[in-house]
Amino acid sequence: MALDAVLAVLVVGVAVWTVAARDTFAAVVGFVAFGLLVALIWVRLAAPDVALTEAALGSGLTGGLLLGASTRLGRTEAEATGELPGGLLQFAAATVSVLVSAGLIALVLLLPEPAPTLAPKVAANIAATGLQNPVTAVLMAYRAIDTLLEVMVLLLALVGMWSLAPDHLWGGAPGRREPADPDGVLTFVAQVLLPVGILVAIHIFWVGSVAPGGEFQGATIFAAMWILATMAGLANTPPVMRRSLRLLLIAGPAVFFAIGLAGFAIAGAFLAYPADYAKLLILIIEIPLTLSIATTLALLVAGPPEQEPQR
């Protein structure tokens, strides 16, 4: 309980810092620290699956993305601080925010007892999926359509991002080409870390059926390792015109969708799995899905095409 009190105070403190910091870079570092602490809270709330996702995606990848953006914007961000809104607007904003917080606090204090829960239903039906991790079972079976749509959202975000490229760069590789590291320190770090990271990613993905973990967490680590390799200058990002890249991006959703459609024929509904093959089918979906999600996440961090396409 002492731990929870420390953690709660810390999270709010770091959040205040993220909001109040004058320097945007400092605010971003604060946000990374914030994500880490939120991951600890998820462990305390008995949601290790979410903790893994928050640590990898909410803190890690988002942090890397925002760090890069804050540096690129650099001076303009400092200039914009002069354009603070007037006192009246600040007061109104504070009032609205306090009211929203107060409403949520009332909500938390008035939560029904006993709480409504779907856990018994999940427990009663989990055997049919052949999985032992209830969260993976929900993601891949009961709410599979959510997961399918989510992957589509990721792809759409990537298409939206690519379409921001200026005409003459269209089809080129995303991000700037990083030169190989002159001191060799970064190359060394990347070379040692890459195999370890890939091993951890496979481990997290693989235990997802029986223990906390799964395709999103594994995919995020894969993506982070790929970005690390490009940052160290070990690899360049592939041009977005490349056909193999595009196939990799749609392989996961396509397999997912195809098996979903096949569900009509073999189990009587979209995305229904026949009882005997549920686990096998989920695995067949998960492997290409993980690769597609990893590629999409990495390209979302890399940004729109910025290198001249080779024609």
Add this chain to the structure above:
Amino acid sequence: MSLALDALTFLAVAAGGFFFLAGTVGLLRFPDTLSRLHALTKADNLGLGLIVLGLLFQMEDPFAALKLVAVWLLTLLAGGAVTQLIAHAALGGRSAGVTT
């Protein structure tokens, strides 16, 4: 036997906590970036190392123990190399006038 193991865990974890304290004090009190970096690596390597050591005495499953050691090695290796990167950046940045 279990009592002896508990005592070892107690000692190692307490010592680890002490090094975290030392690292924080160093980070706050030392005058310049490079000596602060030094303090940080002490906390990283020793503090976490001792806590991992302490927890190893409680492990029953060898695979779980291996994973703990892996976490420590990863922080050790990464921490060392990254410290070097930051040191390069701090020195290079200063000569170019980048301090903010």
Add this chain to the structure above:
Amino acid sequence: MADFLLVAASFVLATVAVGLVRILRGPDKADRIMAAQLLGTGGIATLLLLAQATSVPAAVDVALILALLAVFISVAFVKKGVIRSQMEGA
């Protein structure tokens, strides 16, 4: 034993939290990222202690991911932060 480990976890977290003042004070970007890294290591230590104290083995996996991603963030900081601003003379 579990109680002691919980206390130790709280202690490490609280200690490292004090180090966060460095993020607030700066002044260098490097100081800020170092404070975040110390918090990372402290978070890892807290998670390992929690995993044992509350029998949540998955917390070790969270620690493993944090260890990996901490490097990723630090490299991103060095590459995108200091080196780039040097190149652009900002």
Add this chain to the structure above:
Amino acid sequence: MSIAILYGLCSAVLVGLGLFALITHPQPLRKILAFNLIGSGVFLLFGVVAHNGAAAGFGGDPVPQALVITGLVVAFASTALAVALLLRLFQETGRATLQSDD
């Protein structure tokens, strides 16, 4: 006070803070950060509800937990898209504010 209520209060405060920052910060990147703070607060509320719904041998209700994982991924995608839009705006106009030209 149970840990669910403690973290529930915590997340309510986070949503308020994020909302305030979203309205008052002039810099778009800070607005994106604020948006993520609000997101974390809302997700933690889901976590609190899931924690209260612990039953059938699970530490928490897995359905809201799965929803949060979906939410985190979508929040990341929208953050990445927002950052790309902002950087493109900066490239085109040399400035990164939402003020109209006058």
